[in-house]
């Protein structure tokens with residue numbers, strides 16, 4: 001496409017790579033338009049609906065005129081509900097440290113803006129959620145990638161940080177469990193990295209939006225080890241509220257007042273009626289549904305893994321949570337982008353090439369999101385097996 005003339009855009013726009021999965025999405029849309037049954041395993045959002053009680057609460061809130069700005073920190077009852085929820089998990093997180101945000105995305109941008117000066121570097125594992133570098137770059141920072149591999153479930157190790165960190169690295173950003181792998185940071189490493197950040201005076205930001213979607217018994221929040229770092233949470237995944245744009249951030253005391261001030265300037269507040277509606281998430285029916293969904297996701301993972309392994313895909317370790325499995329397809333293809341395009345064209349199964357998540361891994365990785373009911377996953381596995389083995 002010929003560029004349209006206009007004033008020069010910011011340099012950071014040049015650095016934004018295209019999402020390779022968009023090519024898969026484009027083919028999927030064209031196939032669906034022509035009547036093909038497409039099975040979507042490419043999108044990072046749960047297929048479960050938002051709880052009816054949350055929807056009812058949103059409607060009543062709208063009718064009651066809850067359509068105006070709220071307190072910039074979020075409405076007090078929601079901050080209290082989150083604090084109590086943490087308390088139920090054995091974590092002492094006072095409501096005063098909880099900032100309601102516009103999704104986890106708002107929290108990630110806010111934490112990057114609160115901790116990064118222009119030119120500062122942020123340590124981040126490769127592979128990563130592809131929007132993370134953008135939050136850092138948006139505030140003038142750069143990413144210092146930490147190479148990882150399957151032997152450490154694609155999570156960094158503290159010894160690596162000790163070896164590679166430079167003066168320029170002002171913070172460490174972790175995801176626990178991570179996208180695209182669903183792998184968590186082992187507790188011992190989490191403790192070490194928390195300690196390392198403390199000793200070296202670096203900020204720590206831990207994205208825990210999948211922490212409640214953990215399958216591993218006792219997978220602990222990083223808040224169990226320290227209250228001196230930023231933690232990002234979200235209603236998007238565990239409560240199936242991706243479109244409501246609601247999340248939260250737990251802010252360490254040393255950054256509390258300044259970060260809240262910045263939040264007010266950047267966002268004013270998170271959507272008011274969504275905040276009111278989210279209060280219903282903590283009622284027994286919605287909590288029961290969320291828990292049932294987590295168990296369903298675990299059953300899906302347990303169905304997929306042996307089926308994928310039987311097709312020749314390699315999986316380093318069972319994902320600890322979320323709804324992703326990151327597989328090495330090198331026994332099947334040396335070009336996962338081409339493989340994903342051929343697969344969607346010939347079978348209608350849409351999955352995501354790993355290049356969208358990594359600067360350094362060979363182009364043989366694939367992310368599969370198990371965001372379809374079991375019967376659809378079975379169907380997808382059958383189609384993939386016949387595609388691979390004929």
Ligand SMILES: Cc1ncc(COP(=O)(O)O)c(C=O)c1O
Pocket residue numbers: 044102103104105106129175178179207209233234235236242246247
């Ligand atoms: C690791 C990770 N963090 C943050 C987000 C963004 O979540 P939200 O919808 O709460 O902005 C996503 C979305 O897929 C994600 O995978």
